[in-house]
Amino acid sequence: MDRNPSPPPPSRDEDEEAAAGGDCIGSTVYSKHWLFGVLSGLIQMVSPENAKSSSDDEEQQMELDEEMENEICRVWDMSMDEDVALFLQEFNAPDIFMGVLAKSKCPRLREICVGILGNMACFQEICVSISSDKNLCQVLLHCLYDSDPPTLLETSRLLLTCLSQTEVASVWVERIRENPAIYDSICFIMSSSTNVDLLVKVGEVVDKLFDLDEKLMLEWIKSGAVQALDQPQEDSEQQPVFRIVPCVLEAAKQVRSENPEGLDVYMHILQLLTTVDDGIQAIVQCPDTGKDTWNLLFDLVCHEFCQSDDPPIILQEQKTVLASVFSVLSAIYASQTEQEYLKIGKVDLPLIDSLIRVLQNTEHCQKKPENSVESNIEETKKSDLTQEDFHLKILKDISCEFLSNIFQVLTKETITQGLKEGQLSKQKCSCAFENLLPFYSPVVEDFLKILREVDKTLAGNLEEGFPSLKIQT
Template identity: 50%
Template sequence: LFLTCLSQADVAGTWVERFRKDPSVRENLCFIMSSSTNVDLLVKVGELLDRLFDMDEDLMLAWIRSDCAPRETSAVTENEDRAAPLEMVSCLLEAAKQLRSESPEGLEIYMHVLQLLTTADTGIQAIVQSPDGGEQTWDFLLDLTCNDLCQPNDPPLIVQEQKGILSSVLAVMSAMFVWRAEQGHKVEKSLPLISSLAQVLENLEECRKKCPESDAREGPDARHDNSHLQILKDVSCEFLSNILSELSKDSVLQGISLGHITERRCQCALRNLLPLYSTSVGTFLAAVGEADRSLADKLRRETPVRAEQT
């Protein structure tokens, strides 16, 4: 019923205002996400949040602001026996975990809700300032990306089917990665993402080769698909450039030994990152030069970028 009301432009604003004034709505939705095992109900709640947050950023910020509030460490007194509000981010994550194997469509909705949070600084802070520093969210998204989405044995056209969830997941992780790098988190934990991002970019390249006729079609569906594929490429390139720019000689050596950094993947990265991310590529090639001179020489012969020797 709520979704139906929000879909009607003449009354949607009234309902949003009611939600904003009644804190029990937020608490009830969080409770459902954190405790329900009803797949259909969780999907509907996700759709409602997706619609609400997309319509009204102020409401989204109000509902997640408590996640960023300083947590009291003093003992609870007899007059302070009320439970603390449920955290929106942890509840979203719990629902996503529940839907991971039950409803790919529902999982995609929750990933888009998380992506909406990252469009505001307050939302990013809510994700990374959870009690565990965002580790559960990062680990879940990392596992989802590396083990479920766009796998090496999947046909390249899988990227068409997964473009929505991939764009959302990678956008959230990209925003988190920047914060994690600033906080001194080790980049080595992100090495598997080099494989995954290169796989996404290779699949996008193959998709373009196998479906050239889609570029010539004029229908709205074709334009919509092409737009989303371009968004996925942009998100993937930005994320990959951020990772590569943080690599040191030691992390490159580890990436090579684990099979995440290979000549083929590096070539794919250079094809897609240049010329827009030439600075990141130059930094990466400098680190590769220290770790594996032969690989660096091969890559430099294929790119106009010259990394400074250190």
């Protein structure tokens, strides 16, 4: 049986009866009378008279009657309709669902009730109403401590919906801040769940929270460190464990192969962490965490994304995740940590190869077809950048900055190796120069000085192609 089957179409007799009695909800064919019956049944299920005490009865409470489940699932589907959602709101259905969530032990029933509220919250008026009910919000946030993955998924979906509404987002951020245990629950989900759908949705919630409120992000970064410091340690010199980063990494590994969008979300969370010093330290200060982060991201850009046998247009699908990955790698690279995984020569050439390939593909994606219709050309001129060009520009800027940082530390030996292995061919160097100039002119000039010592002919050819460099050197 489907988890949320669509309601069957009403019979002809039901249609006629509903129309005759004015029983329809708004402009729909759904019956008010039928909906009242379902909601009344819900109230009865959690009423004190039906409270059970024996262990057998408690087991029954964990199960949901099939007929009742089908009816509530119909309400779940119906609640996607605004007329139905408004009618449920008018009938105080959120209070009924709050009672169910507070009293029921049935996972399936709890999941459905949160799911209905999630559908209702998609409509602004109802979302504001739900968000203004402090008791209901507290009950919903408490659902994040649930052990049932489907309930956690629906709770996360509802939270993301509310956080995406500008009128109420700050209210939810503040309530989450007031409940520190939510941090532990979310970390636990990210670090231990194998449910990809749940991991993606929880990741979207964390990403939205960090994007909305830097203060909360800092609190969560420090929370893991404080907890680690509070624990007895044999070695007082041991670095604190910043829990948020390992949890994000574990979730990213879980979603990596099954959900590219989910991986994009978790890479963006890491990127947001690197926008503050504490976040960078959370990654690099613990050697194991820094190594795990670097190895995962290095593997993504060098062995998975934008490979040499991929068509250049693939960059359009990967531009946002690549921007996040390169941004985090660049932050780690520039952090001046002397770790084995950052040893010069081991990582520089593969990264140069990947970065230049991305820049080459960016140029390809930004080229307009020669036979473009004039109207399209005019339309392009009217706007500075299309949405696609905007994200490509971000990726290009991040790639150029990272590439310039690598170029600054290249040694004669590394350049020699790059020439032999092909990462620093004339074509690739030309592409790098085209993108780095004129903003990173000093970096390019220093690179050319070393290149002259290794391959004077190539250096001369590059100077011929970039006259401004020849004049300055």
